[in-house]
Amino acid sequence: MSNNQFKKGELYSFITGKASTAMARRLQKNFKQHGIEITIEQWSVLYHLWKQDGLSQQELCSATFRDKPSITRLVDNLEKLKLVKRVASKEDRRMNLINLTEAAKKLQDQTMDMANQTLNEALGGVTAEEIEICKSVLQRVYDNLK
Amino acid sequence: MSNNQFKKGELYSFITGKASTAMARRLQKNFKQHGIEITIEQWSVLYHLWKQDGLSQQELCSATFRDKPSITRLVDNLEKLKLVKRVASKEDRRMNLINLTEAAKKLQDQTMDMANQTLNEALGGVTAEEIEICKSVLQRVYDNLK
DNA sequence: GACATATAGTTAGTTATGCAACCAATTCAA
DNA sequence: TTGAATTGGTTGCATAACTAACTATATGTC
Numbered sequence: 001m002s003n004n005q006f007k008k009g010e011l012y013s014f015i016t017g018k019a020s021t022a023m024a025r026r027l028q029k030n031f032k033q034h035g036i037e038i039t040i041e042q043w044s045v046l047y048h049l050w051k052q053d054g055l056s057q058q059e060l061c062s063a064t065f066r067d068k069p070s071i072t073r074l075v076d077n078l079e080k081l082k083l084v085k086r087v088a089s090k091e092d093r094r095m096n097l098i099n100l101t102e103a104a105k106k107l108q109d110q111t112m113d114m115a116n117q118t119l120n121e122a123l124g125g126v127t128a129e130e131i132e133i134c135k136s137v138l139q140r141v142y143d144n145l146k
Numbered sequence: 147m148s149n150n151q152f153k154k155g156e157l158y159s160f161i162t163g164k165a166s167t168a169m170a171r172r173l174q175k176n177f178k179q180h181g182i183e184i185t186i187e188q189w190s191v192l193y194h195l196w197k198q199d200g201l202s203q204q205e206l207c208s209a210t211f212r213d214k215p216s217i218t219r220l221v222d223n224l225e226k227l228k229l230v231k232r233v234a235s236k237e238d239r240r241m242n243l244i245n246l247t248e249a250a251k252k253l254q255d256q257t258m259d260m261a262n263q264t265l266n267e268a269l270g271g272v273t274a275e276e277i278e279i280c281k282s283v284l285q286r287v288y289d290n291l292k
Numbered sequence: 293g294a295c296a297t298a299t300a301g302t303t304a305g306t307t308a309t310g311c312a313a314c315c316a317a318t319t320c321a322a
Numbered sequence: 323t324t325g326a327a328t329t330g331g332t333t334g335c336a337t338a339a340c341t342a343a344c345t346a347t348a349t350g351t352c
Contacts, residue, residue: 018211018288019284019285019287019288019291020166021211021309022211022287022288022291022292023287023291025291025310026291028310039336039337039338041337041338041339042337056300056301057300057301058299058300058301065164065167065168066338066339067339067340067341068300068301068302069301069302069303069304069339069340069341070338070339070340071301072301072302072303073302073337073338073339074337074338076302077337077338092299092300092347092348093300093346093347093348094299094300094301094346094347094348095299095300095301095347096300096301121290121291122287122290122291123286123287123290124286124290125286125290126283126286126287130279130282130283131283133276133279133280133283134279134280134283134284136276137272137276137277137279137280138165138280139165140270140271140272141165141168141169141268141269141272142164142165142168144267144268144269144270144271145165145168145169145171145172145267145268146168167339171340174340185307185308187307187308187309188307202330202331203330203331204329204330204331212308212309213309213310213311214330214331214332215309215310215311215331215332215333215334216308216309216310217331218331218332218333219307219308219309219332220307220308222332223307223308238317238318238329238330239316239317239318240316240317240318240329240330240331241317241329241330241331242330242331
Protein backbone atom coordinates (compact mmCIF):
# COMPACT_ATOMS: atom_id res chain seq x y z
CA MET A 1 0.00 0.00 0.00
CA SER A 2 2.72 2.44 0.89
CA ASN A 3 4.42 1.28 -2.27
CA ASN A 4 1.28 2.06 -4.20
CA GLN A 5 1.06 5.47 -2.59
CA PHE A 6 4.61 6.24 -3.51
CA LYS A 7 3.82 5.53 -7.13
CA LYS A 8 0.86 7.85 -6.90
CA GLY A 9 3.07 10.46 -5.29
CA GLU A 10 5.17 10.35 -8.40
CA LEU A 11 2.17 10.96 -10.55
CA TYR A 12 1.43 14.00 -8.47
CA SER A 13 4.53 15.65 -9.78
CA PHE A 14 3.36 14.99 -13.30
CA ILE A 15 -0.14 16.24 -12.80
CA THR A 16 0.77 19.41 -10.99
CA GLY A 17 3.83 19.10 -13.14
CA LYS A 18 4.85 20.84 -16.15
CA ALA A 19 3.49 19.13 -19.24
CA SER A 20 0.67 21.66 -19.31
CA THR A 21 2.79 24.72 -18.66
CA ALA A 22 5.38 23.53 -21.17
CA MET A 23 2.64 23.37 -23.75
CA ALA A 24 1.24 26.76 -22.77
CA ARG A 25 4.65 28.35 -22.98
CA ARG A 26 5.34 26.81 -26.39
CA LEU A 27 2.05 28.05 -27.78
CA GLN A 28 2.67 31.48 -26.32
CA LYS A 29 6.05 31.57 -28.03
CA ASN A 30 4.46 30.60 -31.35
CA PHE A 31 1.98 33.44 -30.97
CA LYS A 32 4.74 35.91 -30.26
CA GLN A 33 6.85 34.79 -33.21
CA HIS A 34 3.87 35.47 -35.45
CA GLY A 35 3.33 38.90 -33.91
CA ILE A 36 0.21 37.88 -32.02
CA GLU A 37 0.41 39.64 -28.68
CA ILE A 38 -2.11 37.76 -26.57
CA THR A 39 -1.52 35.42 -23.67
CA ILE A 40 -2.71 31.83 -23.81
CA GLU A 41 -5.08 32.62 -20.98
CA GLN A 42 -6.66 35.34 -23.11
CA TRP A 43 -6.66 32.91 -26.03
CA SER A 44 -8.49 30.30 -23.97
CA VAL A 45 -11.26 32.83 -23.37
CA LEU A 46 -11.46 33.74 -27.06
CA TYR A 47 -11.52 30.01 -27.84
CA HIS A 48 -14.89 29.65 -26.13
CA LEU A 49 -16.24 32.86 -27.65
CA TRP A 50 -15.33 31.59 -31.11
CA LYS A 51 -17.47 28.55 -30.40
CA GLN A 52 -20.27 30.79 -29.14
CA ASP A 53 -20.19 34.56 -29.16
CA GLY A 54 -21.94 36.65 -26.52
CA LEU A 55 -21.40 34.43 -23.48
CA SER A 56 -21.77 35.99 -20.05
CA GLN A 57 -18.79 36.24 -17.73
CA GLN A 58 -20.35 33.56 -15.56
CA GLU A 59 -20.58 31.21 -18.52
CA LEU A 60 -16.94 31.93 -19.29
CA CYS A 61 -16.08 30.99 -15.71
CA SER A 62 -17.60 27.53 -16.14
CA ALA A 63 -16.17 27.04 -19.60
CA THR A 64 -12.62 27.92 -18.62
CA PHE A 65 -12.68 26.58 -15.05
CA ARG A 66 -11.79 29.99 -13.68
CA ASP A 67 -13.31 32.03 -10.87
CA LYS A 68 -15.12 35.30 -11.31
CA PRO A 69 -12.30 37.72 -10.53
CA SER A 70 -10.04 35.93 -12.99
CA ILE A 71 -12.58 36.34 -15.77
CA THR A 72 -13.20 39.97 -14.84
CA ARG A 73 -9.51 40.78 -15.40
CA LEU A 74 -9.12 38.63 -18.49
CA VAL A 75 -12.08 40.42 -20.02
CA ASP A 76 -10.61 43.76 -18.84
CA ASN A 77 -7.39 42.99 -20.67
CA LEU A 78 -9.15 41.66 -23.76
CA GLU A 79 -11.20 44.85 -23.82
CA LYS A 80 -8.04 46.96 -23.62
CA LEU A 81 -6.74 45.03 -26.62
CA LYS A 82 -10.04 45.77 -28.39
CA LEU A 83 -10.72 42.09 -28.91
CA VAL A 84 -14.03 41.97 -27.01
CA LYS A 85 -16.72 44.35 -25.82
CA ARG A 86 -18.87 44.10 -22.74
CA VAL A 87 -22.55 44.63 -23.53
CA ALA A 88 -25.09 44.81 -20.72
CA SER A 89 -27.84 42.24 -21.16
CA LYS A 90 -31.31 43.64 -21.68
CA GLU A 91 -33.07 40.76 -19.95
CA ASP A 92 -30.92 40.81 -16.83
CA ARG A 93 -29.05 43.99 -16.19
CA ARG A 94 -26.62 42.25 -13.85
CA MET A 95 -25.08 40.40 -16.75
CA ASN A 96 -22.38 41.43 -19.18
CA LEU A 97 -22.53 39.68 -22.51
CA ILE A 98 -19.06 39.42 -24.03
CA ASN A 99 -18.96 40.09 -27.75
CA LEU A 100 -16.07 39.49 -30.12
CA THR A 101 -14.80 42.35 -32.25
CA GLU A 102 -13.89 41.94 -35.90
CA ALA A 103 -10.22 41.92 -34.92
CA ALA A 104 -10.80 38.94 -32.64
CA LYS A 105 -12.69 37.04 -35.32
CA LYS A 106 -9.70 37.38 -37.60
CA LEU A 107 -7.44 35.72 -35.04
CA GLN A 108 -9.38 32.50 -34.96
CA ASP A 109 -8.06 30.56 -37.96
CA GLN A 110 -4.50 31.67 -37.47
CA THR A 111 -4.25 30.77 -33.82
CA MET A 112 -6.17 27.51 -34.12
CA ASP A 113 -3.64 26.36 -36.70
CA MET A 114 -0.84 27.19 -34.29
CA ALA A 115 -2.58 25.36 -31.46
CA ASN A 116 -3.01 22.25 -33.57
CA GLN A 117 0.59 22.43 -34.70
CA THR A 118 1.79 22.76 -31.11
CA LEU A 119 -0.31 19.77 -30.19
CA ASN A 120 1.15 17.73 -33.01
CA GLU A 121 4.62 18.52 -31.72
CA ALA A 122 3.61 17.74 -28.15
CA LEU A 123 1.97 14.44 -29.02
CA GLY A 124 4.77 13.08 -31.21
CA GLY A 125 5.19 9.36 -30.46
CA VAL A 126 1.88 9.10 -28.63
CA THR A 127 -0.80 6.78 -30.04
CA ALA A 128 -4.45 7.71 -30.40
CA GLU A 129 -5.33 5.07 -27.84
CA GLU A 130 -2.93 6.51 -25.28
CA ILE A 131 -4.38 9.94 -25.90
CA GLU A 132 -7.87 8.66 -25.17
CA ILE A 133 -6.75 6.99 -21.94
CA CYS A 134 -4.91 10.10 -20.83
CA LYS A 135 -7.90 12.31 -21.58
CA SER A 136 -10.19 10.03 -19.65
CA VAL A 137 -7.86 9.86 -16.64
CA LEU A 138 -7.53 13.63 -16.47
CA GLN A 139 -11.28 13.98 -16.80
CA ARG A 140 -11.88 11.55 -13.94
CA VAL A 141 -9.29 13.33 -11.79
CA TYR A 142 -11.10 16.57 -12.40
CA ASP A 143 -14.52 15.06 -11.69
CA ASN A 144 -13.27 13.43 -8.49
CA LEU A 145 -12.09 16.74 -7.12
CA LYS A 146 -14.57 19.32 -8.27
CA MET B 147 -6.56 14.47 -40.69
CA SER B 148 -8.63 17.46 -39.73
CA ASN B 149 -10.77 15.05 -37.75
CA ASN B 150 -7.69 13.81 -35.97
CA GLN B 151 -6.64 17.37 -35.22
CA PHE B 152 -9.99 18.16 -33.75
CA LYS B 153 -9.62 15.31 -31.32
CA LYS B 154 -6.21 16.59 -30.35
CA GLY B 155 -7.69 20.05 -29.90
CA GLU B 156 -9.95 18.55 -27.30
CA LEU B 157 -7.00 17.09 -25.49
CA TYR B 158 -5.45 20.52 -25.43
CA SER B 159 -8.20 21.76 -23.19
CA PHE B 160 -7.51 18.87 -20.85
CA ILE B 161 -3.79 19.33 -20.74
CA THR B 162 -3.79 23.08 -20.26
CA GLY B 163 -6.99 22.25 -18.47
CA LYS B 164 -7.75 22.05 -14.93
CA ALA B 165 -7.08 18.58 -13.57
CA SER B 166 -3.78 19.85 -12.21
CA THR B 167 -5.12 23.08 -10.78
CA ALA B 168 -8.10 21.26 -9.27
CA MET B 169 -5.66 18.98 -7.47
CA ALA B 170 -3.49 21.87 -6.35
CA ARG B 171 -6.48 23.75 -5.03
CA ARG B 172 -7.75 20.72 -3.15
CA LEU B 173 -4.39 20.10 -1.51
CA GLN B 174 -4.11 23.77 -0.62
CA LYS B 175 -7.51 23.62 1.03
CA ASN B 176 -6.46 20.54 3.04
CA PHE B 177 -3.38 22.40 4.24
CA LYS B 178 -5.44 25.37 5.31
CA GLN B 179 -7.98 23.26 7.17
CA HIS B 180 -5.13 21.79 9.17
CA GLY B 181 -3.68 25.21 9.93
CA ILE B 182 -0.74 24.79 7.57
CA GLU B 183 -0.20 28.16 5.96
CA ILE B 184 1.98 27.36 2.97
CA THR B 185 1.11 27.38 -0.71
CA ILE B 186 1.40 24.23 -2.78
CA GLU B 187 4.16 25.91 -4.76
CA GLN B 188 6.13 26.41 -1.57
CA TRP B 189 5.30 22.82 -0.62
CA SER B 190 6.64 21.54 -3.93
CA VAL B 191 9.98 23.18 -3.14
CA LEU B 192 10.06 21.69 0.36
CA TYR B 193 9.17 18.33 -1.21
CA HIS B 194 12.49 18.24 -3.03
CA LEU B 195 14.43 19.51 -0.03
CA TRP B 196 12.94 16.72 2.09
CA LYS B 197 14.35 14.25 -0.41
CA GLN B 198 17.70 16.04 -0.32
CA ASP B 199 18.50 18.97 1.91
CA GLY B 200 20.95 21.68 0.87
CA LEU B 201 20.14 21.89 -2.84
CA SER B 202 21.20 25.00 -4.73
CA GLN B 203 18.58 27.26 -6.26
CA GLN B 204 19.64 26.09 -9.69
CA GLU B 205 19.03 22.47 -8.69
CA LEU B 206 15.61 23.46 -7.38
CA CYS B 207 14.90 25.04 -10.78
CA SER B 208 15.50 21.72 -12.55
CA ALA B 209 13.70 19.67 -9.93
CA THR B 210 10.55 21.80 -9.96
CA PHE B 211 10.59 22.82 -13.64
CA ARG B 212 10.65 26.49 -12.69
CA ASP B 213 12.83 29.34 -13.90
CA LYS B 214 15.37 31.17 -11.77
CA PRO B 215 13.27 34.17 -10.76
CA SER B 216 10.43 31.91 -9.64
CA ILE B 217 12.77 29.99 -7.35
CA THR B 218 14.35 33.18 -6.05
CA ARG B 219 10.94 34.41 -4.90
CA LEU B 220 9.71 31.10 -3.58
CA VAL B 221 12.87 30.83 -1.49
CA ASP B 222 12.37 34.47 -0.39
CA ASN B 223 8.90 33.60 0.88
CA LEU B 224 10.00 30.33 2.48
CA GLU B 225 12.74 32.26 4.26
CA LYS B 226 10.20 34.80 5.55
CA LEU B 227 8.22 31.86 6.94
CA LYS B 228 11.43 30.61 8.57
CA LEU B 229 11.16 27.28 6.78
CA VAL B 230 14.49 27.48 4.93
CA LYS B 231 17.77 29.36 5.19
CA ARG B 232 20.09 30.43 2.39
CA VAL B 233 23.70 29.47 3.08
CA ALA B 234 26.44 30.64 0.73
CA SER B 235 28.43 27.72 -0.63
CA LYS B 236 32.10 27.63 0.39
CA GLU B 237 33.24 25.95 -2.83
CA ASP B 238 31.45 28.34 -5.19
CA ARG B 239 30.48 31.63 -3.69
CA ARG B 240 27.92 32.29 -6.42
CA MET B 241 25.74 29.52 -5.04
CA ASN B 242 23.14 29.58 -2.28
CA LEU B 243 22.55 26.23 -0.64
CA ILE B 244 19.03 26.00 0.69
CA ASN B 245 18.76 24.38 4.10
CA LEU B 246 15.62 23.23 5.87
CA THR B 247 14.88 24.53 9.34
CA GLU B 248 13.58 22.30 12.12
CA ALA B 249 10.11 23.76 11.59
CA ALA B 250 10.16 22.65 7.96
CA LYS B 251 11.29 19.14 8.86
CA LYS B 252 8.28 18.80 11.12
CA LEU B 253 5.94 19.55 8.25
CA GLN B 254 7.08 16.63 6.15
CA ASP B 255 5.09 13.68 7.52
CA GLN B 256 1.93 15.67 8.01
CA THR B 257 1.81 17.18 4.55
CA MET B 258 2.90 14.03 2.74
CA ASP B 259 -0.03 12.21 4.30
CA MET B 260 -2.36 14.91 3.05
CA ALA B 261 -0.84 14.77 -0.42
CA ASN B 262 -1.27 11.00 -0.61
CA GLN B 263 -4.81 11.30 0.62
CA THR B 264 -5.60 13.96 -1.99
CA LEU B 265 -4.11 11.72 -4.64
CA ASN B 266 -6.21 8.78 -3.52
CA GLU B 267 -9.31 10.93 -3.86
CA ALA B 268 -8.21 12.24 -7.22
CA LEU B 269 -7.39 8.82 -8.61
CA GLY B 270 -10.55 7.07 -7.48
CA GLY B 271 -11.71 4.72 -10.25
CA VAL B 272 -8.43 4.89 -12.13
CA THR B 273 -6.43 1.68 -12.57
CA ALA B 274 -2.70 1.37 -11.97
CA GLU B 275 -2.22 0.65 -15.66
CA GLU B 276 -4.07 3.80 -16.70
CA ILE B 277 -1.96 5.78 -14.28
CA GLU B 278 1.22 4.46 -15.86
CA ILE B 279 0.01 5.30 -19.36
CA CYS B 280 -1.03 8.78 -18.28
CA LYS B 281 2.31 9.41 -16.59
CA SER B 282 4.19 8.26 -19.65
CA VAL B 283 2.10 10.40 -22.02
CA LEU B 284 2.60 13.51 -19.88
CA GLN B 285 6.32 12.77 -19.68
CA ARG B 286 6.57 12.45 -23.47
CA VAL B 287 4.61 15.67 -23.95
CA TYR B 288 7.04 17.41 -21.66
CA ASP B 289 10.08 15.92 -23.39
CA ASN B 290 8.74 16.82 -26.83
CA LEU B 291 8.41 20.45 -25.86
CA LYS B 292 11.28 21.23 -23.57
C1' DG C 293 -44.86 45.90 -0.85
C1' DA C 294 -40.80 44.68 2.18
C1' DC C 295 -37.25 41.94 3.71
C1' DA C 296 -34.14 37.95 3.07
C1' DT C 297 -31.61 35.48 -0.13
C1' DA C 298 -29.32 34.42 -4.32
C1' DT C 299 -26.77 35.77 -8.46
C1' DA C 300 -23.51 38.71 -11.62
C1' DG C 301 -19.81 41.25 -11.48
C1' DT C 302 -15.94 44.28 -9.33
C1' DT C 303 -12.17 45.57 -6.14
C1' DA C 304 -8.24 44.82 -3.00
C1' DG C 305 -4.49 42.08 -1.32
C1' DT C 306 -1.16 38.23 -1.59
C1' DT C 307 1.29 34.82 -4.22
C1' DA C 308 3.11 33.03 -8.38
C1' DT C 309 4.76 32.92 -13.35
C1' DG C 310 7.40 34.49 -17.52
C1' DC C 311 10.56 37.60 -19.72
C1' DA C 312 14.33 40.73 -19.98
C1' DA C 313 17.98 43.00 -18.03
C1' DC C 314 21.25 43.01 -14.64
C1' DC C 315 25.37 41.93 -11.13
C1' DA C 316 28.87 38.96 -9.32
C1' DA C 317 31.73 34.94 -9.21
C1' DT C 318 33.90 31.47 -12.06
C1' DT C 319 36.02 29.38 -16.00
C1' DC C 320 38.23 29.23 -20.31
C1' DA C 321 41.36 30.72 -23.79
C1' DA C 322 44.53 33.55 -26.18
C1' DT D 323 47.10 36.96 -16.83
C1' DT D 324 43.82 39.44 -18.78
C1' DG D 325 39.48 39.63 -21.28
C1' DA D 326 35.40 36.99 -22.99
C1' DA D 327 31.99 33.83 -22.10
C1' DT D 328 29.40 31.14 -18.77
C1' DT D 329 26.91 30.29 -14.59
C1' DG D 330 24.15 31.41 -10.19
C1' DG D 331 21.25 34.52 -8.52
C1' DT D 332 18.40 39.03 -8.15
C1' DT D 333 15.30 42.83 -9.66
C1' DG D 334 11.62 45.10 -12.43
C1' DC D 335 7.59 44.75 -15.08
C1' DA D 336 3.28 42.62 -16.81
C1' DT D 337 -0.17 39.03 -16.44
C1' DA D 338 -2.72 35.80 -13.93
C1' DA D 339 -4.53 33.05 -9.88
C1' DC D 340 -7.29 32.58 -5.31
C1' DT D 341 -9.64 34.53 -1.24
C1' DA D 342 -12.54 37.65 0.86
C1' DA D 343 -15.29 41.51 0.95
C1' DC D 344 -18.10 44.46 -1.60
C1' DT D 345 -22.08 46.61 -4.92
C1' DA D 346 -26.07 46.06 -7.63
C1' DT D 347 -29.76 43.63 -9.69
C1' DA D 348 -33.11 39.93 -9.37
C1' DT D 349 -36.07 36.54 -7.03
C1' DG D 350 -38.99 34.59 -3.65
C1' DT D 351 -41.73 34.59 0.56
C1' DC D 352 -44.44 36.45 4.13
